[in-house]
Amino acid sequence: MQLNFFPSRQISLYMVRLFLTRTFAVLAMLVAILLTLDMLGESGDILAYPGNGDAQLWYYAGLRAPQIAATFLPFSVLLGTLIMLATLNQNSEIISMKAAGLSAHQILAPLVVAALGVSAISFVFNDRIVARSTGTLSAWEAVDYGPVPADRGVMANTWVRDGNNLINAGIVAGRGTAVQLRKVQIYNRVNNALITIIQAPKGHYDVASKSWVLENARQFDVARGTMRDIGTVRFGHDIRPDQFTLAKVDPDGMTFRELDAAITDLHDAGRPTSELEGSLWHKLSGPLSALLMPILGSVAAFGLARSGQLFVRAVMGMALGFAYFVADNFSLAMGSLGAYPPILAAWAPFFLFLLVGETVLFRTEE
Incomplete structure (x- = not known):
């Protein structure tokens, strides 16, 4: 046997x-x-x-x-x-x-x-x-396929709601108050009708004013069909930094420990x-x-x-x-x-x- x-x-x-x-x-x-x-x-x-x-x-x-x-x-x-x-x-x-x-x-x-x-x-x-x-x-x-920030924690195509307005960030890098935004677009709406679109190559969170700052912004007027430079723009006093970092969690792009930490953060936030x-x-x-x-x-x-x-x-x-x-x-x-x-x-x-x-x-x- x-x-x-x-x-x-x-x-x-x-x-x-x-x-x-x-x-x-x-x-x-x-x-x-x-x-x-x-x-x-x-x-x-x-x-x-x-x-x-x-x-x-x-x-x-x-x-x-x-x-x-x-x-x-x-x-x-x-x-x-x-x-x-x-x-x-x-x-x-x-x-x-x-x-x-x-x-x-x-x-x-x-x-x-x-x-x-x-x-x-x-x-x-x-x-x-x-x-x-x-x-x-x-x-x-x-x-x-252009330049990407050299940050391991990058996330792509993140959407956040600010009242009646929508904010889209092509890239979100960093965590906490050090979050950096790239290719930002703000869709300003009134009564669910699109009024203007603000575009900026980058933005960051200002701890002092508790708001977000866009640099070299441009504004497109939907009704007139015109584009103009508006420089520095502040927005989103009620948007926390973690709303960008936790708005879109890609499990395929995160390690086991990173995903576990993201789940813990979302759970603590009631998501x-x-x-x-x-x-x-x-x-x-x-x-x-x-x-x-x-x-x-x-x-x-x-x-x-x-x-x-x-x-x-x-x-x-x-x-x-x-x-x-x-x-x-x-x-x-x-x-x-x-x-x-x-x-x-x-x-x-x-x-x-x-x-x-x-x-x-x-x-x-x-």
Whole structure:
């Protein structure tokens, strides 16, 4: 009777090596193809800004590639698992392992451990690299690929209401009373009718007067259709600095700790946080989806290759994997609408498909 949960050291290392090489090879291929297609669509907008050239295109690629890699890493783990297990089955290596007394779970154990390592790498990669690149890219897109303030805490396209007027800031940088605004537009309205639009390249909060100051402002008169310079403008005596910094919280552009701190600030301010709490939990459950892929794709490993159903089994494994991603997105959407509690929206698909994968594995192979 085989009491060890793992196969021999040689077999384990062999399977882990095959799993990792095929997973990251698929990931590299997907990133290269999708990044090329994405740059074909965005290069015109990037080069349209005066002074932008090849350096800005490479800068965009450096910001966009981590996002694509993070999005498609679970898909790569699924496809890498299917390619590896189908190959082992085709070469009768799985049959040899089972003839040596290994169970289906023992054969998959090295892959699960390797997938757990990929999940840990994915979490660190998302938290340290992807969050920063997402925030920077959003801020860069908000200024039409022009100069962006050198601040890690930048937010893009923030709206705040001041009575009947609306204020839009293309970029918000900093926290507290040190908040800096860029590309500010004030829409002055009377009886819900737009009267004037004030535009300014930058603004800041004046602690002494407890108001906001715009520099080099210009005013557009809607009725007359004229534009004139009005210099320095003060506005928003009732607008707190945190209304800009908390008006738009992008969970994809924040690290785990930054998002947790933003949720705490919003909660203290009496603002709803359910959607952001779901995103916070998903920063943990999302990377762990790589752990499911060897289990969901395991149907391609077993069954006789000569029976002619290996392709059907591979398609079944792919269908299970993609069904998880559909359920995960659906659950997050329901959590955003308030239909699911945040923790359930983030974790329910993971545990549901863990049970589904284990049930398929037990019913077919154990």
